[in-house]
Amino acid sequence: MATLTVPAQTEQIDRLQDVLHQQLEGTQCPMGLALQLELVVEEAFVNIATHAYTQPGGTATFTCQVDQEARQIMLQFQDQGMPFNPLARPDPDTTLKAEDRKIGGLGIYLIKKTMDKCEYAYTQNTNILTVWKKY
Amino acid sequence: MKITKTQAGQTITYVVSGRLDTVTAPDLGKEIDAVTPDIKELVLDFDGLEYISSAGIRTVLTAQKKMNKQGVLKLRHVCPAVLDVFELTGFADILTIEK
Numbered sequence: 665m666a667t668l669t670v671p672a673q674t675e676q677i678d679r680l681q682d683v684l685h686q687q688l689e690g691t692q693c694p695m696g697l698a699l700q701l702e703l704v705v706e707e708a709f710v711n712i713a714t715h716a717y718t719q720p721g722g723t724a725t726f727t728c729q730v731d732q733e734a735r736q737i738m739l740q741f742q743d744q745g746m747p748f749n750p751l752a753r754p755d756p757d758t759t760l761k762a763e764d765r766k767i768g769g770l771g772i773y774l775i776k777k778t779m780d781k782c783e784y785a786y787t788q789n790t791n792i793l794t795v796w797k798k799y
Numbered sequence: 800m801k802i803t804k805t806q807a808g809q810t811i812t813y814v815v816s817g818r819l820d821t822v823t824a825p826d827l828g829k830e831i832d833a834v835t836p837d838i839k840e841l842v843l844d845f846d847g848l849e850y851i852s853s854a855g856i857r858t859v860l861t862a863q864k865k866m867n868k869q870g871v872l873k874l875r876h877v878c879p880a881v882l883d884v885f886e887l888t889g890f891a892d893i894l895t896i897e898k
Contacts, residue, residue, distance in 0.1 A: 676819075696880055708850060710821045758888055767857045770856060773888065774852075774888065
């Protein structure tokens with residue numbers, strides 16, 4: 665298991681992706697799934713970096729755990745920003761034509777669609793988003 | 800991400816490789832913003848593009864909306880991983896993706 669706390673700034677994203685790749689090394693996680701996990705890391709972290717804090721100086725904590733026996737990967741994202749449950753957001757309408765498409769909400773939707781299980785909790789002033797995926 | 804632009808008459812082709820994500824999507828966005836109204840065909844050739852996130856999808860949507868007004872947008876050489884993301888978000892239905 666690895667945990668990393670970084671400033672909640674978009675340009676820190678590579679440091680999270682590095683942690684993910686280190687944890688996936690030596691597992692039999694297929695390439696396609698690794699890309700999906702990268703996508704989840706980007707979408708979840710960028711949401712925190714963009715929306716969580718009204719003041720500069722906030723941080724985000726990323727945890728990645730690979731359970732080789734259960735063949736399951738857990739990713740967790742924590743921030744101390746405004747309470748916000750991304751999973752409660754309505755899904756975007758994916759049947760609209762281009763002109764009517766909204767640009768918001770796609771990232772969370774991709775997380776929900778690609779992962780097996782997603783949970784949100786708010787405790788001790790901390791937003792906690794946890795996702796699991798079998799491989 | 801690497802972008803290579805070629806223009807032939809009223810057609811512009813951008814060959815985009817690498818990753819189209821939060822960090823790189825604005826670069827492609829600037830290119831698309833600069834496409835002039837006389838261009839009738841815009842081609843995004845994703846040969847070598849291995850990853851796209853919602854930020855990249857937004858840029859493609861911006862291109863689609865722009866070209867709806869003045870011509871056509873075509874996507875070429877979309878790899879399975881990128882196609883997956885278009886399909887999951889329902890964008891495969893509103894984009895012209897050439898096989």
